[in-house]
Amino acid sequence: MVIVASTRPGRLGPAIADWFVQATLPAAAAGGVTLDVADLADMGLPLLDEPEHPSSGIYVHEHTRAWSRRVAAADAFVVVTPEYNYGMPAALKNAFDFLYHEWAWKPVGFVSYGNTSAGTRSVQMTKQVVTTLKMMPIGATVALRIADSTHNGQVLQSAGLDEAGRRMLLELTRVASAMRPLRTAPDSDPTSVSGPVEGLTLTTAQPGDLAELLVLQRCCWVQEALANDTLDLPPLTETLDDLRESMSTWQLWCVRRHGRLVAAVRARARESAWLIGRLMVAPDQAGNGIGSWLLAYAEERAPEETERYELFTGHRSTRNIKLYERAGYALTYADGIPDGSVHLTKQRQSTAGAR
Numbered sequence: 001m002v003i004v005a006s007t008r009p010g011r012l013g014p015a016i017a018d019w020f021v022q023a024t025l026p027a028a029a030a031g032g033v034t035l036d037v038a039d040l041a042d043m044g045l046p047l048l049d050e051p052e053h054p055s056s057g058i059y060v061h062e063h064t065r066a067w068s069r070r071v072a073a074a075d076a077f078v079v080v081t082p083e084y085n086y087g088m089p090a091a092l093k094n095a096f097d098f099l100y101h102e103w104a105w106k107p108v109g110f111v112s113y114g115n116t117s118a119g120t121r122s123v124q125m126t127k128q129v130v131t132t133l134k135m136m137p138i139g140a141t142v143a144l145r146i147a148d149s150t151h152n153g154q155v156l157q158s159a160g161l162d163e164a165g166r167r168m169l170l171e172l173t174r175v176a177s178a179m180r181p182l183r184t185a186p187d188s189d190p191t192s193v194s195g196p197v198e199g200l201t202l203t204t205a206q207p208g209d210l211a212e213l214l215v216l217q218r219c220c221w222v223q224e225a226l227a228n229d230t231l232d233l234p235p236l237t238e239t240l241d242d243l244r245e246s247m248s249t250w251q252l253w254c255v256r257r258h259g260r261l262v263a264a265v266r267a268r269a270r271e272s273a274w275l276i277g278r279l280m281v282a283p284d285q286a287g288n289g290i291g292s293w294l295l296a297y298a299e300e301r302a303p304e305e306t307e308r309y310e311l312f313t314g315h316r317s318t319r320n321i322k323l324y325e326r327a328g329y330a331l332t333y334a335d336g337i338p339d340g341s342v343h344l345t346k347q348r349q350s351t352a353g354a355r
C-alpha cells in the first residue's frame with residue numbers, strides 16, 4: 001500500500017506517489033507485487049472518532065471499517081510524506097491512530113519530500129510512531145528536495161531516483177516475506193492457559209482471527225445443519241463482514257492449540273442475563289473437554305450484575321444439549337421456539353458471600 005499522507009488542495013503528494021508507482025511498476029509486476037495507492041484525502045477519515053481503543057478491533061464507523069479492510073489487506077507500506085513544521089502531517093498520524101492490529105508485523109518504507117531537509121525530519125518522527133504499532137521501518141529510503149527533484153509539480157526524470165524507488169520496493173518485498181510468519185500468528189499476546197489438553201492459548205478475538213474463525217464456524221455448523229435438517233442457520237450463512245460487525249456487540253474469544261484455531265465462543269450482557277453463543281470446537285477436537293471448559297470460561301467473564309446465563313441451540317442438537325445440561329443448564333421451552341432452536345438457562349451461583 002502506497003499511502004499519500006498530505007491532504008491539502010494543491011498538494012504535491014499525489015505527483016510524488018505517482019512517480020513511485022511508475023518507477024517501480026516493472027519491478028512490482030516481476031515480483032508479483034500489487035500496488036494499492038491509498039490517498040488519505042480520499043479516505044475521508046475525520047479526526048479519530050472511535051469510542052474504543054483501536055486494539056479492541058471494535059469500530060462503530062464505516063469509515064474506520066473501510067480503512068481497516070484496506071490496511072489489513074496490505075503486506076507492506078510505502079509512506080509518501082511531506083514535512084510539516086519538522087514533523088509528520090497530522091492526517092498521517094490520525095490515519096495511523098485509527099487502527100492497531102492491521103499495521104502490525106508489516107514493513108514500511110518512506111518516500112519523503114520537503115525543502116532543505118527533504119522531509120527527513122518528518123520520517124524520523126513517523127518511525128517513532130510506526131514502531132509502536134509493531135511496524136518495521138526498512139533501511140532503504142527516498143528523500144526528495146523539492147527544488148532539486150521537481151518542476152511544475154512533477155518529479156523530474158532521474159534514473160538514480162527510479163533506481164532508489166526500485167530498491168525500496170525490493171527491500172520491502174523481502175522484509176514482508178520474512179515477516180509473514182509473525183502475521184499469521186495471533187496478533188495479541190496469547191494467554192497460555194491450562195485447559196483440558198496441552199498446547200492451548202486463549203485470546204480475545206482480533207480482526208486478523210476472523211477469516212479463520214469463519215471457516216471454523218462453518219465446519220462446526222455442518223453437524224448442526226445435518227442434525228436439524230436445515231442449511232438456514234446464521235453461522236453457515238454469515239459473511240466475514242457480518243462477523244466483523246458482531247464484534248461491536250459481542251465479546252469473542254478464540255482458543256488455539258499449537259497456533260491452530262480450534263475453538264471459540266462469544267458472549268454479551270442483556271439486562272441481568274449473560275448471553276453466551278457460538279460455542280464451537282473443531283470437529284477433530286470434539287470430546288476432549290474443550291467445549292465445557294470454554295463455556296465455563298465464558299461464564300466467568302460475566303459482569304457482576306449477571307443473574308443467569310442464557311444460550312440457544314438447535315432443538316435436535318442432542319450432543320450440544322447434553323453438554324449444556326451437564327454444565328447445569330435447563331431447557332426453558334420444551335417444544336422449542338419457532339425457528340427450531342431451544343433456549344437454555346442457568347442461574348448464576350451467588351458470589352455475594354465470597355465478595
Ligand SMILES: Cc1cc2nc3c(=O)[nH]c(=O)nc-3n(C[C@H](O)[C@H](O)[C@H](O)COP(=O)(O)O)c2cc1C
Binds near residue numbers: 008083115116
Ligand atoms: C503546514 C506546512 C508546514 C511546512 N513545514 C515544512 C518544514 O518543516 N520543512 C520543510 O522542508 N518544508 C515544509 N513545508 C513545505 C513543504 O515541504 C511543501 O509545501 C510540500 O509541497 C508539502 O507537501 P504537500 O504539497 O504534499 O502538502 C511546509 C508546508 C506546509 C504546508
